Structures are given as structure tokens and as C-alpha cells.
Amino acid sequence: MEVARFWRTTGQRYQLTGEICPNCGNKIFPPRDVCPTCEHEAKTAYTFSGKGEVYSYSTIHAAPEGFEKYVPYTVALVRLQEGPLITAQLTDVDTHEVKVGMPVEMVTRVLREDGERGMLVYGYKFRPAVASPR
Amino acid sequence: MRDVSIIGIGQVEVGEHWDKSLRELGYYALNAAMRDACIQHIDSLYVGNMLSGELTGQEHIGSIIADFAGLRGVEAVKIEAACGSGAAALRMGYIAVAGGMSDFVACMGVEKMTDRQGNTVTSALAMAADGDYEALHGLSFVSINALLMRRYMHEHGYTKDDFAPFAINAHANAVNNPYAMFHNPITRKQFTESKMIADPVSLLDSSPIADGAACVILAPTAIAREFTEKPVRVRASAIATDSVAVHDRRDPLFLEGGAISAQKAYSAAGVGPADMDLFEVHDAFTIMSALSLEAAGFASRGKGVALAQEGQIMPGGRIPITTMGGLKARGHPVGATGMYQLVELATQLRGEAGKSQLANARLGMAQNIGGSGATVVTTILESSF
Numbered sequence: 001m002e003v004a005r006f007w008r009t010t011g012q013r014y015q016l017t018g019e020i021c022p023n024c025g026n027k028i029f030p031p032r033d034v035c036p037t038c039e040h041e042a043k044t045a046y047t048f049s050g051k052g053e054v055y056s057y058s059t060i061h062a063a064p065e066g067f068e069k070y071v072p073y074t075v076a077l078v079r080l081q082e083g084p085l086i087t088a089q090l091t092d093v094d095t096h097e098v099k100v101g102m103p104v105e106m107v108t109r110v111l112r113e114d115g116e117r118g119m120l121v122y123g124y125k126f127r128p129a130v131a132s133p134r
Numbered sequence: 135m136r137d138v139s140i141i142g143i144g145q146v147e148v149g150e151h152w153d154k155s156l157r158e159l160g161y162y163a164l165n166a167a168m169r170d171a172c173i174q175h176i177d178s179l180y181v182g183n184m185l186s187g188e189l190t191g192q193e194h195i196g197s198i199i200a201d202f203a204g205l206r207g208v209e210a211v212k213i214e215a216a217c218g219s220g221a222a223a224l225r226m227g228y229i230a231v232a233g234g235m236s237d238f239v240a241c242m243g244v245e246k247m248t249d250r251q252g253n254t255v256t257s258a259l260a261m262a263a264d265g266d267y268e269a270l271h272g273l274s275f276v277s278i279n280a281l282l283m284r285r286y287m288h289e290h291g292y293t294k295d296d297f298a299p300f301a302i303n304a305h306a307n308a309v310n311n312p313y314a315m316f317h318n319p320i321t322r323k324q325f326t327e328s329k330m331i332a333d334p335v336s337l338l339d340s341s342p343i344a345d346g347a348a349c350v351i352l353a354p355t356a357i358a359r360e361f362t363e364k365p366v367r368v369r370a371s372a373i374a375t376d377s378v379a380v381h382d383r384r385d386p387l388f389l390e391g392g393a394i395s396a397q398k399a400y401s402a403a404g405v406g407p408a409d410m411d412l413f414e415v416h417d418a419f420t421i422m423s424a425l426s427l428e429a430a431g432f433a434s435r436g437k438g439v440a441l442a443q444e445g446q447i448m449p450g451g452r453i454p455i456t457t458m459g460g461l462k463a464r465g466h467p468v469g470a471t472g473m474y475q476l477v478e479l480a481t482q483l484r485g486e487a488g489k490s491q492l493a494n495a496r497l498g499m500a501q502n503i504g505g506s507g508a509t510v511v512t513t514i515l516e517s518s519f
Contacts, residue, residue, distance in 0.1 A: 001270070009266060030267050036382065056288070056386075058280035059333045060272065064257040067272040075273050077281050077381055085381035087268050087281075100288045111271060123271070 001114060001121050011045075013123035016106055018084070020046035027082040050106030051129065052080040059095045066112050078104055078126050092127040103129040138231045139358040139365040139518065142171025142351035143477045148315040148465035151345040156190050156246040160199040163347035164240055171351040171361050177236035178209035182223030182243040184216050184469035188258040190246050199244070209236075215373075216262035217418060218504025219243060220472025221511035224350065228371040231352045243473030244347040255343055259468070262505040264379035276340060276419070277332040278380055278506050283421035284334055286387055290436035294334045297420035298325040299442040301338045301462055304417060307449070308459025310489035311478075315344050315465030339420040341460075346467035348474045355518070363519060364484040369405070369497075370514040372398035378508040391510035392429030392501060399512040400431075405497065407431040407453075410514075412482060412492055414475040414500035415455040417462050423447075423455065426501050430512070449492055457482055458490055472502030476513060483517040 011017040011031075018029030023040035027048070035042040057076040060067075067073070074090040076098070090098060091109055104126040111123040144166025146159055154162075160181065168176070179200050187193040196210035215222040220243030227241035247255055256276075260269040263278055287293065301320060308314035320338060328338035358365035374394035380386050400406050407430060417423040424438030432453050433441045446452040458464055458478040461471055481487050482495040495517070502511040 005266075030379075036377075056281040056285035058277045058284060058335070060274055060277050061333075062256060062274065062276065062331050063253065063272065064260050064269065064274050065253050066257070068253060070272065073272060075271065075277050075281070077285070077386070085386070087264075087273060087379065087381045088271055100285070121270070 001119060003119070006119060006121065014108060016048040016050055016124060018046050018048055020044050027084060029080065029084045029086055048080055048082055052078040052086070052104055052126070054098060054100055054102045054104055055079045055085055056100060057090065057098050066114070074098060076126065089125045090127065091125040105129045135232045136234055137355035138228055138352055138368045139355040140350045140368065140480050140515070141353045141358050141361040141365055142167045142173070143349070143480050144170055145313050145348040145474060145477050146346060147313050148344045148346040148467060148474070150248040152248065154345070156186055156192060156195065156244060157198050157202040159246060159345060159347040160195070160242060160244040161203045163244065163349040164199065164203050164242060167240060167349035167351050173238055173351065173361060176205065176208060176238045176240045176351070178230060179205065179240045179242065180223040180226045181210065181212045182219035182241070182469050182473060183212055183245060184214060184219050184262070185245065185247065185258050186212070188261065189250050189255065199242070214469070215509040216504035217416070217468045217471060218502050218509040218511050219469035220348070220474065221476065221500065221502035221513055222373060222509065223473065224476055224513060225371045225373050225511060227352045228368055231354060237353060239352045240349055241352060241473065242347065242349040243470035245467035245469040246345050247343045247467060248345050267379050267381070274332060276335050279419040279421055280332040280335040281380060282386060282425070282506065283419070286421055286424065287334065289387065290439070292439050295326055296439050296443060297339060298322050299445070299447065300417060300420040300423045301325055303442070303448050304456040304460040304462035307457050307490060308463030311458040311464060314459040314463055315342060316459070316463045335419055341418050341462045341466035344465035344467045346465060346470045346474065348470055348477045350473065350476055350480065365518050366480045366483050367516045367518045368513065369403035369516050370399035370512070372402065373509065373511045374398065376508050378505055380506055387425065388435070389425045389429035389507040389510060391507050392426055392503065395510045395512040396430040396501065399499070399514050403514045405514065409497055410453060410499050411495045412454045412457050412479070412498040414457070414479050414498070415460065416501055416503040417456055417460045418466055418503070422503060425507070426503065430499070430501055454492055457492060458487065472511060475500040475502055476515070479515050483515055
């Protein structure tokens with residue numbers, strides 16, 4: 001991954017920073033600057049809670065370059081509590097236990113390594129939701 | 135606007151062409167189409183291709199192929215819309231001829247994939263997805279289709295085995311297509327037991343990567359008869375888009391781009407799904423067949439798989455699909471696929487499909503899909519002889 005591309009997307013990858021539309025209140029992730037619902041300009045930052053549930057999932061057995069050593073790994077579409085769908089890997093879970101509708105929460109993990117001397121790319125993954133301490 | 139017809143078609147066998155380069159494949163298809171149309175000259179060449187730069191280290195292939203084919207000087211450009219590149223090239227040629235800018239236009243699709251290793255091709259194909267928000271997270275293109283298939287099964291109550299008729303029909307229809315990659319019929323048992331790629335998508339849900347090239351020659355309908363006894367009219371050619379990332383779709387299980395492009399095409403041709411004698415569907419994965427049938431109005435929401443289970447997609451059914459093998463069994467050289475669909479559709483409409491020939495094939499449609507639905511090209515062709 002290129003350094004500049006890594007740097008300019010850290011907000012969304014580390015903190016789930018998206019946007020909220022000042023016109024219709026739609027919450028947007030990933031950030032896209034124009035509301036897909038009402039087409040109004042939407043540049044107001046909004047940080048998502050990271051809570052959601054599994055909308056769909058798949059376990060990958062044949063990986064793209066750079067992900068071979070993680071096989072098998074499970075990817076998912078997660079419906080965030082605030083509305084948008086997000087694509088991410090699931091972690092800390094046995095593949096066979098994943099179900100549509102399972103509550104999950106965002107954590108920060110290594111997404112990939114670009115070789116021994118390359119960058120470690122960190123970003124969001126989702127794990128089964130842990131009950132919050134009292 | 136001028137009425138446009140296909141006056142020539144050409145294709146090379148889909149397969150692993152280790153002895154042929156991208157430019158050779160393109161030239162063979164172009165040459166075959168020009169011979170079929172009995173012409174020595176074209177005004178322009180539109181080359182549909184997705185991955186020449188990434189997989190063969192060669193961009194600028196419009197000029198490369200024109201020059202290699204002995205057409206130096208001609209207008210030639212590459213058209214790219216992921217797996218929708220082939221039919222997108224036809225759309226560009228259609229605009230040129232219909233608009234009166236060119237009289238003889240070659241529209242080609244070409245792709246060279248098998249020189250490279252599997253994971254390199256897997257990464258290259260993932261470029262049809264959203265780089266920052268899908269591919270960066272390790273999603274392969276197969277897995278994106280798997281997410282759609284899982285959700286479809288969940289919402290509509292199907293099992294994985296319910297998708298078998300799509301693959302079985304495609305393989306059965308490829309047996310007599312000399313240009314198809316596979317000529318082996320498959321059984322339900324083979325489908326059920328096939329190797330898992332990205333759960334629930336297994337090998338026999340998936341189309342194979344391949345090399346290939348296909349080409350058509352367009353000309354004004356008014357002069358088409360001077361070059362062929364069997365002109366095939368382009369009744370409509372329409373492109374529509376949707377978000378590249380599945381998570382950005384209003385409803386991931388509805389191909390909005392597919393519905394919009396189909397409606398545009400129906401409206402331009404003044405016909406509807408009930409008028410179609412056949413439908414070449416973009417069956418990159420079995421789930422895509424179901425979603426495309428639904429978006430184009432051949433089945434209601436959630437009923438695409440049921441239509442296949444009832445046998446209505448087979449020759450003699452209500453809407454035969456993948457009549458020459460489809461992406462699944464003819465093979466899926468990504469940027470060339472859309473043009474193979476159109477060459478096959480024209481072959482059926484000319485009555486030249488041999489043992490694969492449908493009894494009544496006068497009006498047909500093809501839907502070529504880029505990515506998981508971000509670009510959808512719908513083309514309607516009709517026999518006019």
C-alpha cells in the first residue's frame with residue numbers, strides 16, 4: 001500500500017470516521033462528500049460507534065496476493081447500528097459460529113503486511129460483540 | 135439517428151492460449167469478423183479489455199491491435215468497464231455508427247489471463263471491486279459474490295444446491311459450441327461435491343478464467359444487405375451504473391444498474407422481457423444469473439433461482455439462457471466476455487448455432503456486468519432477414 005494512500009485514509013480505517021449529511025441527516029460510511037440519498041454536499045465528520053450485526057459472510061480459501069498466509073479467513077458485510085453497510089474481515093471467531101444477524105463490534109488489527117520491510121497496514125475488523133463491563 | 139446492424143462476427147476458441155499473445159488473439163477475431171462481413175476496411179476499432187496492463191504489461195492496445203492487423207492509421211481505442219468492457223465496446227461502436235460519425239466499426243473484446251499465476255489473477259480481478267474499501271480488506275472477487283449469494287439464500291430461503299441448474303444448463307449448452315472452453319456436461323452430484331472457493335461459492339458456481347477474443351462489425355442497416363445475407367439489427371444498446379462497492383448499494387440483492395440498463399434498452403426497442411426468445415446472462419457466478427434475471431424482469435425478486443429450478447432457462451423453456459455455454463462453460467476471458475455473448479446471440483439469431491440452435495430465435499438480449507453490478511450493459515439484437 002502506498003504511504004500517501006495509507007495516510008489519507010487513517011481516519012476511516014482507525015476510527016470509523018465517516019460523514020453525516022447536514023441536509024437529510026443520513027450517516028455515511030465510507031466518507032464520500034456527497035450524500036448518496038439526497039445528493040447534498042456532506043462533509044461534516046461523524047464517528048461511528050463500531051457496533052453492528054453481520055448482514056452476510058464468507059470464508060475465503062483462495063486469497064488475493066498479500067493475503068495468502070491468512071487463509072482461511074472470514075469476511076463480512078456488517079450493518080452498522082447507525083445504518084450503513086461496511087465490508088470487513090471478522091476476527092476472534094470460529095468460522096462455523098458466524099451467523100447472519102450476529103452482533104459484532106469494531107476492533108483495530110493488522111490488515112496486511114507489505115513484505116518484511118514494507119508497511120504494516122492497520123485497520124478495522126469486527127469481532128463478536130463483548131458484553132460491556134458494569 | 136441511423137439504424138445499425140451487425141454485418142460480421144468472429145471469435146477465437148476460449149481457452150488457455152499459451153502460444154498466442156493478446157495482439158494475436160485480437161487480430162484473429164478481428165480478421166474473422168472482417169472476412170465474415172466481406173470487408174477490407176474499417177473506420178474505427180473499439181477494443182474492450184479490462185486487464186491488459188495488469189496481466190500482460192501492455193496498455194495502449196487499440197493501436198497495438200490495429201497496427202498488428204495491418205490497419206495502421208485507423209481510429210482505435212481501448213474501452214474499459216471491468217467485466218463489462220466487451221459490450222461497452224459495442225455501445226461505443228453503436229454510438230459512432232448510429233450518430234453518423236463512422237460507417238464500418240469493429241467492436242472487439244479481448245483478454246489474456248492464463249500467462250499469470252492464480253493469485254496474481256485473483257488480485258487483478260479484485261480491481262473491479264472498490265480498492266480502498268473492499269480489496270484492501272482481503273476480499274477476492276469470488277468472496278464478494280459469496281456475500282451476495284449467502285444473503286440471497288438467507289432472505290429467500292434457498293440452499294446452495296438450489297443454484298445447481300444454472301451450472302448444469304450452461305455445461306449442457308456448451309457441449310456443441312466449438313468455441314467453448316468446456317465440452318463436458320456436469321451432474322448435480324458433481325455440483326454438490328465441488329471444491330469450495332469462498333463459502334458458499336464453490337468451483338462449479340464459478341466461471342473459469344481464460345484467454346479469448348471476439349469481434350463484431352457494425353454498419354448502417356441501410357447498406358447492411360450489401361455485405362451479408364443475414365444482418366442482425368442492434369435494436370438497443372444501453373449502459374447504466376451503480377456503486378462499485380456492494381456495501382454502498384441501496385439494496386445489495388437488487389442490481390439497480392441491471393434494471394436501469396434493461397429498462398433503457400426495452401424502451402429504446404419498444405419491447406419487453408416477454409418478447410425475448412433468449413437471454414445471454416452474465417453468469418460469472420450462479421448468483422449473478424439469478425440477480426440479472428430479476429433485474430431484467432424475467433423473474434420477480436427472489437424468484438430467479440426458482441425459474442432455473444423449473445427448467446425455464448433451458449432450451450425450450452420460457453427464457454433460454456447461456457445457450458452456447460455462458461461464462462460458466464464457454465469460459466470468462468473478462469474483458470472479452472461481453473463480446474462473446476453478442477457473437478453467440480448473433481449466431482443464434484442467424485440460425486447458425488448448429489446443434490445448439492434454438493427453434494425460434496428472432497429477438498434476443500444480452501446483459502454484460504462489470505464488477506458485481508457497477509456497470510451493466512444491456513444489448514437487444516434482432517434477426518432482420
